[in-house]
Amino acid sequence: MIDVDGVxxxxxxxxxxxxxxxxxxxxxxxxxxxxxxxxxxxANGSGKTTLVRTFNGLVEPDAGTVAVNxxxxxxDLVAARTAVGMVFQDPxxxxxxxxxxxxxxxxxxxxxxxxxxxxxxxDDALAAVNMDGRGDDRIANLSGGERGRVAIxxxxxxxxxxxxxxxxxxxxxxxxxRSVLDRLRDLRATGTSVIVVxxxxxxxxxxxxxxxxxxxxxxxxxxxxxxxxxxxxxxxxRVPGGFDRLSANTGSGP
Amino acid sequence: MIDVDGVxxxxxxxxxxxxxxxxxxxxxxxxxxxxxxxxxxxANGSGKTTLVRTFNGLVEPDAGTVAVNxxxxxxDLVAARTAVGMVFQDPxxxxxxxxxxxxxxxxxxxxxxxxxxxxxxxDDALAAVNMDGRGDDRIANLSGGERGRVAIxxxxxxxxxxxxxxxxxxxxxxxxxRSVLDRLRDLRATGTSVIVVxxxxxxxxxxxxxxxxxxxxxxxxxxxxxxxxxxxxxxxxRVPGGFDRLSANTGSGP
Amino acid sequence: xxxxxxxxxxxxxxxxxxxxRAALFAALVGAFAYVTFPNPVSPVRVTLQVLGVFLAGVYxxxxxxxxxxxxxxxxxxxxxxxxxxxxxxxxxxxxxxxxYLWSYPLAAAAVGAVVHRGATLRDLDTVGLxxxxxxxxxxxxxxxxxxxxxxxxxxxxxPVEAVTVGAAAFVPAEALKIAAAVGIVRSDAVxxx
Amino acid sequence: MTLSYVPGDSLAHRLxxxxxxxxxxxxxxxxxxxxxxxxxxxxxxxxVACLRLAGGGxxxxxxxxxxxxxxxxxxxxxxxxxxxxxFRVERAATTGLASYRVLLILVVAAGYVxxxxxxxxxxxxxxxxxxxxxxxxxxxxxxxxxxLPLLKRDLLTxxxxxxxxxxxxxxxxxxxxxxxxxxxxxxxxxxDRLGTALNARCFAWNPTxxxxxxxxxxxxxxxxxxxxxLAAVATxx
Ligand SMILES: Nc1ncnc2c1ncn2[C@@H]1O[C@H](COP(=O)(O)OP(=O)(O)OP(=O)(O)O)[C@@H](O)[C@H]1O
Ligand SMILES: Nc1ncnc2c1ncn2[C@@H]1O[C@H](COP(=O)(O)OP(=O)(O)OP(=O)(O)O)[C@@H](O)[C@H]1O
Ligand SMILES: O=C(O)CCCC[C@@H]1SC[C@@H]2NC(=O)N[C@@H]21
Ligand SMILES: [Mg+2]
Ligand SMILES: [Mg+2]
Numbered sequence: 001m002i003d004v005d006g007v008x009x010x011x012x013x014x015x016x017x018x019x020x021x022x023x024x025x026x027x028x029x030x031x032x033x034x035x036x037x038x039x040x041x042x043a044n045g046s047g048k049t050t051l052v053r054t055f056n057g058l059v060e061p062d063a064g065t066v067a068v069n070x071x072x073x074x075x076d077l078v079a080a081r082t083a084v085g086m087v088f089q090d091p092x093x094x095x096x097x098x099x100x101x102x103x104x105x106x107x108x109x110x111x112x113x114x115x116x117x118x119x120x121x122x123d124d125a126l127a128a129v130n131m132d133g134r135g136d137d138r139i140a141n142l143s144g145g146e147r148g149r150v151a152i153x154x155x156x157x158x159x160x161x162x163x164x165x166x167x168x169x170x171x172x173x174x175x176x177x178r179s180v181l182d183r184l185r186d187l188r189a190t191g192t193s194v195i196v197v198x199x200x201x202x203x204x205x206x207x208x209x210x211x212x213x214x215x216x217x218x219x220x221x222x223x224x225x226x227x228x229x230x231x232x233x234x235x236x237x238r239v240p241g242g243f244d245r246l247s248a249n250t251g252s253g254p
Numbered sequence: 255m256i257d258v259d260g261v262x263x264x265x266x267x268x269x270x271x272x273x274x275x276x277x278x279x280x281x282x283x284x285x286x287x288x289x290x291x292x293x294x295x296x297a298n299g300s301g302k303t304t305l306v307r308t309f310n311g312l313v314e315p316d317a318g319t320v321a322v323n324x325x326x327x328x329x330d331l332v333a334a335r336t337a338v339g340m341v342f343q344d345p346x347x348x349x350x351x352x353x354x355x356x357x358x359x360x361x362x363x364x365x366x367x368x369x370x371x372x373x374x375x376x377d378d379a380l381a382a383v384n385m386d387g388r389g390d391d392r393i394a395n396l397s398g399g400e401r402g403r404v405a406i407x408x409x410x411x412x413x414x415x416x417x418x419x420x421x422x423x424x425x426x427x428x429x430x431x432r433s434v435l436d437r438l439r440d441l442r443a444t445g446t447s448v449i450v451v452x453x454x455x456x457x458x459x460x461x462x463x464x465x466x467x468x469x470x471x472x473x474x475x476x477x478x479x480x481x482x483x484x485x486x487x488x489x490x491x492r493v494p495g496g497f498d499r500l501s502a503n504t505g506s507g508p
Numbered sequence: 509x510x511x512x513x514x515x516x517x518x519x520x521x522x523x524x525x526x527x528x529r530a531a532l533f534a535a536l537v538g539a540f541a542y543v544t545f546p547n548p549v550s551p552v553r554v555t556l557q558v559l560g561v562f563l564a565g566v567y568x569x570x571x572x573x574x575x576x577x578x579x580x581x582x583x584x585x586x587x588x589x590x591x592x593x594x595x596x597x598x599x600x601x602x603x604x605x606x607x608y609l610w611s612y613p614l615a616a617a618a619v620g621a622v623v624h625r626g627a628t629l630r631d632l633d634t635v636g637l638x639x640x641x642x643x644x645x646x647x648x649x650x651x652x653x654x655x656x657x658x659x660x661x662x663x664x665x666x667p668v669e670a671v672t673v674g675a676a677a678f679v680p681a682e683a684l685k686i687a688a689a690v691g692i693v694r695s696d697a698v699x700x701x
Numbered sequence: 702m703t704l705s706y707v708p709g710d711s712l713a714h715r716l717x718x719x720x721x722x723x724x725x726x727x728x729x730x731x732x733x734x735x736x737x738x739x740x741x742x743x744x745x746x747x748x749v750a751c752l753r754l755a756g757g758g759x760x761x762x763x764x765x766x767x768x769x770x771x772x773x774x775x776x777x778x779x780x781x782x783x784x785x786x787x788f789r790v791e792r793a794a795t796t797g798l799a800s801y802r803v804l805l806i807l808v809v810a811a812g813y814v815x816x817x818x819x820x821x822x823x824x825x826x827x828x829x830x831x832x833x834x835x836x837x838x839x840x841x842x843x844x845x846x847x848x849l850p851l852l853k854r855d856l857l858t859x860x861x862x863x864x865x866x867x868x869x870x871x872x873x874x875x876x877x878x879x880x881x882x883x884x885x886x887x888x889x890x891x892x893d894r895l896g897t898a899l900n901a902r903c904f905a906w907n908p909t910x911x912x913x914x915x916x917x918x919x920x921x922x923x924x925x926x927x928x929x930x931l932a933a934v935a936t937x938x
């Protein structure tokens with residue numbers, strides 16, 4: 001369970017460096033039950049990335065609180081960081097090791113797991129992103145989409161209670177996207193909550209339980225997918241041509 | 255006119271650092287007439303980025319030649335770079351200045367244009383990506399999609415003969431994508447050739463004159479959009495649910 | 509599914525960022541080690557390493573600046589190609605330029621201590637030019653003292669020869685590096701650390 | 702070409718990094734203790750053997766070329782004097798031997814570098830130095846390895862960006878300035894983003910360490926390293 005209560009995030013000076021600052025997230029209240037598949041949608045600059053970064057304490061709200069599994073994030077960062085896995089919007093920001101295998105193993109190693117368990121998780125996570133057997137590849141030599149897939153594998157290997165993915169599908173080719181979506185479906189079935197940030201609902205709407213739409217930092221929609229798709233195009237979000245055509249489009253409807 | 259003749263690109267050691275190396279582009283021959291809208295499609299790691307980077311000499315082929323407007327790229331790099339504008343797959347790789355306006359102006363300034371002309375181009379390019387009036391924003395403070403839009407504006411402001419965009423729409427919200435597509439349509443009408451690299455045809459297929467499909471570096475499809483969409487899903491490329499549904503899906507069919 | 513978190517001892521946000529920066533500056537000194545020019549008056553080559561040492565002290569302060577150069581030596585010892593001209597290995601740490609190398613952590617810490625007047629960092633805009641230059645002159649003195657001692661010890665040179673070959677020959681080059689460091693620190697385009 | 706790890710399955714590749722570090726340290730100590738023509742002759746054989754057992758050869762030494770002029774010129778400087786007899790052979794010889802000793806140590810180090818991947822070095826460091834200092838050194842060293850190519854990349858992409866956007870025709874000085882400032886800026890940004898990534902991924906002081914285990918081949922190696930160190934201590938005592 002993630003509980004967001006009246007969260008506001010300001011950036012000093014904001015983008016223009018002017019006085020006053022930018023309000024990136026504006027009084028957001030939201031609660032994500034375990035096992036829910038939530039989409040956070042909104043136009044560029046609407047505050048999606050800033051909002052989800054408060055879930056594991058990478059951004060500290062200027063007002064309001066975030067609690068993960070009942071404990072305030074600011075009280076117990078360790079708990080929040082192990083409970084909330086995150087795939088960054090830019091995979092390059094997330095990769096910390098030189099080879100694919102070492103990078104995916106990095107998180108589990110920090111949890112102090114046994115070697116066999118680490119190996120199992122790494123193999124599992126690489127399989128989920130169609131990168132089996134590429135553990136020895138050097139990250140510097142990967143193509144853009146391959147890098148994105150390694151970033152996702154790194155978060156999967158943590159087997160977190162809550163998984164946040166910030167625009168995870170943008171660089172992925174079709175087989176990789178399907179494979180990741182399959183894994184997300186399985187995770188949800190085992191009680192993991194999955195939060196996908198995006199402005200293109202075509203790839204994920206079929207899986208979603210609920211859609212939250214942001215505009216200039218505030219929640220303007222919080223509804224079931226079908227209902228939400230009516231408001232969302234006005235927010236600059238791409239929705240499937242017709243909701244019923246979805247499964248044909250993504251090949252991954254429920 | 256861009257003429258690619260028997261181009262092969264190898265990477266030493268390749269991703270695994272093993273002997274032998276990876277063949278990223280494999281004997282590609284291709285010619286892009288002025289005013290054509292070409293899509294280069296293929297799965298992750300199929301060599302799309304490497305191929306288009308030979309067009310302005312950022313990658314030097316190990317075999318074969320590339321000629322732009324009749325002159326071999328290797329003979330006159332400066333000419334090739336002014337004739338071929340490029341939007342990199344990762345916008346961060348492309349931005350060189352501290353503020354949005356200064357970055358978009360960077361290219362035109364290098365062309366030695368008059369100030370009025372530079373200002374006109376910068377305003378024009380920022381309008382095309384829906385970033386009007388944000389010239390003073392600091393690039394370090396932009397959201398992911400905003401950064402991508404500035405990168406596109408920087409290439410548009412060069413008003414090149416040929417414009418290459420490497421997965422330009424991945425981070426863009428719907429209004430920005432439409433606005434950029436509109437601009438690309440106008441450019442094509444004035445004789446600029448537009449080359450879009452992608453593995454998701456849903457956003458651009460309606461505009462394309464021709465689609466080239468790559469698989470492990472080699473061309474396996476080179477055809478009109480309608481015909482190409484039949485082979486492409488086999489390559490790991492996303493195509494619209496049905497070709498005739500395209501305009502409904504993208505809102506930008508011809 | 510719940511992972512026990514009691515045993516996980518997080519490094520913490522501030523320390524992790526500092527560690528990343530320290531590693532970055534270590535790598536920067538390593539990159540600067542590739543930039544070498546022959547010195548007309550001495551067989552020892554001029555390198556840009558010292559510029560990296562200065563910047564580490566200025567941007568990271570005495571503690572993390574010194575730590576950064578410790579990482580540099582450790583990385584070089586186990587094989588990162590970060591020493592002069594891209595060389596590496598424990599050998600270099602007992603070789604003829606060993607004195608210079610061992611002096612780097614001390615010099616960076618000294619530069620940082622003078623610039624920031626203690627362990628907590630202060631805004632670089634408030635640091636006067638004399639302080640900035642003075643800190644780097646002190647750093648240079650430390651590097652030369654240990655470097656010359658190293659040359660004398662390792663190559664069994666006499667004091668006069670060691671000072672000539674190891675210090676005097678580099679004074680003009682070091683002056684240029686101090687000027688470059690001032691330029692970088694004062695450039696508002698670099699919105700660093 | 703820089704000296705770096707080369708995958709392989711030579712004897713040295715199969716050794717535990719700790720044995721190899723001990724051999725290096727022992728060798729360096731012995732080289733200092735026995736800086737005599739006979740001592741160095743024997744150590745030469747050992748040094749060449751070390752490099753060979755790591756699958757290396759003369760090419761690996763090329764990266765040390767920057768050290769060669771010092772090693773060559775130092776004896777000449779040491780032998781020269783300001784008055785008669787102008788050149789003292791015995792002093793030049795002493796320094797010459799010292800120079801040669803450095804070269805030998807570099808040869809052995811080259812064998813370590815080409816046969817040991819970063820992960821193993823990191824594990825060796827973290828096992829040799831316990832607690833937080835070990836974790837700091839181990840992770841920090843791994844990060845330095847990670848940053849080196851990235852830093853090169855940051856400078857290269859800054860250069861590419863400038864070129865791709867028509868900056869290729871600018872005067873050299875201006876290009877150097879643009880690339881240097883943009884490159885350094887990128888590198889700073891990268892360090893901070895990497896710090897954030899480490900945090901998000903639960904960067905901890907007490908992670909699971911990579912597996913290291915002494916194999917049968919390690920015992921002779923440990924004996925060689927230990928023996929050299931003992932021999933060195935014996936002469937000093
Ligand atoms: N470090 C920062 N300093 C100042 N302003 C910032 C900073 N980071 C983000 N902003 C501003 O905050 C707002 C929200 O940014 P955020 O990254 O959360 O948007 P987003 O919804 O994720 O957009 P995108 O779809 O483009 O990724 C934007 O206007 C952005 O310019
Ligand atoms: N610098 C490099 N060194 C070694 N191999 C590389 C390098 N750059 C790319 N490769 C390899 O070359 C192949 C083609 O890469 P390229 O970036 O051209 O793919 P792409 O089609 O653009 O993929 P994506 O859709 O993921 O961006 C990949 O297998 C990649 O791992
Ligand atoms: O082996 C190394 O990496 C150390 C090289 C030391 C070069 C010294 S540092 C002080 C002096 N100034 C220079 O430019 N070079 C020498
Ligand atoms: Mg975002
Ligand atoms: Mg690519």
